[in-house]
Amino acid sequence: MYAAPRRFAVDRTRQAALALLFLSPAAGELVSGSSPPLEFFNPLSTTLFAALYGCGTLLIREAVLRWQKGVVSLMLLGAAYGVYEEGLTVKSWFNPGWMDLGTLGHYGRYGGVNWVWAVWLTIYHATISIALPIFLIDVLFPDLKGKRLLSDKELRWPIFAFATVGAVGFLLFPYYPGAEVLWAVVIGVALVGLAMAAPKNLFAPVAASPARSAWPFAVLGAAWMTSAFVIFGAGESFGLDPAVDIMIGLCLTAAVALLLHFKLFPGQEERFLFAFLSGCMGLFIAFGFILGFVNPWAFLGQPIAAAVAAGFLVRVHHENKSRWPSPAEATLSAPATPATA
Secondary structure, rough: OOOOOOOOOOOOHHHHHHHHHHHHHHHHHOOOOOOOOHHHHHHHHHHHHHHHHHHHHHHHHHHHHOOOOOOOHHHHHHHHHHHHHHHHHOOOOOOOOOOOOOOHEEEEOOOEHHHHHHHHHHHHHHHHHHHHHHHHHHOOHHHHHHOOOOOOOHHHHHHHHHHHHHHHHHHHHOOOOOOHHHHHHHHHHHHHHHHHHHHOOOOOOOOOOOOOHHHHHHHHHHHHHHHHHHHHHOOOOOOOHHHHHHHHHHHHHHHHHHHHHHHOOOOOOHHHHHHHHHHHHHHHHHHHHHHHOOOOOOOOOHHHHHHHHHHHHHHHHHHHHHOOOOOOHHHHHHOOOOOOO
């Protein structure tokens, strides 16, 4: 009997892994304008971004689940990723002539390290390049939330790609730091160690009741990312000492983290975190439209990338809002608090 040919199909775990492989560089490079569309969609660039951003994000998600850790470990590993990319692969931590630095090539530079830039990019990568795409994958594939996407055997391929692109980048990018490179090694190792030691439920949401609306979280995300961008990028213009500038940026970030900690309702935080992270991306989406019109040749297609990103977030919200409970439903489904004597 003739058997019809089987159609090629990719199971959902592979779909999620492939989506994460490209969602991370799209957030970290394309939408941000760091790599405009013509550069980003160059086949060589896309491959390198997937090996660096994509494989790094895959490995972090797998590590958090394998170690049975929580959001604090995720953010610490995201910060370690930022150290790996900016400190050890492209070496922008140390190179005063790095193309994106501007005034940060001298402002906050001490002991051969661009400290203001290093702190800002570590925060940026932990949030935008790592936490955001991992969170979106859990929203897009809710049945795979909390489940690994790769077996232990399959992990060897992203490990190989991630390590290879890092080594090649360190050798080929035209700046070679001296002993100051040890700062990146020590900080990166310390962040990984802290991630392994952090309890799973550290900084879990503790709000007594669910928030009534998600839009304030979107405003918070947009306000925080915009403020951090201004503080780290324009500290010299404000006449701030670089150390003070860094402390203000770190304190602002800590304050936002604490606010989320006390305002998110346990077990019902997905809707509000989506709003917060969408607000964070809103700054770069807005930049995409501005850059495309201010410098259309250098950022050809950037407004289109911004519009696609905005449309993607709107669609994800529309497709998931039916499974996000209203505050009244969340309150009814919440476990009762034991009475105290």
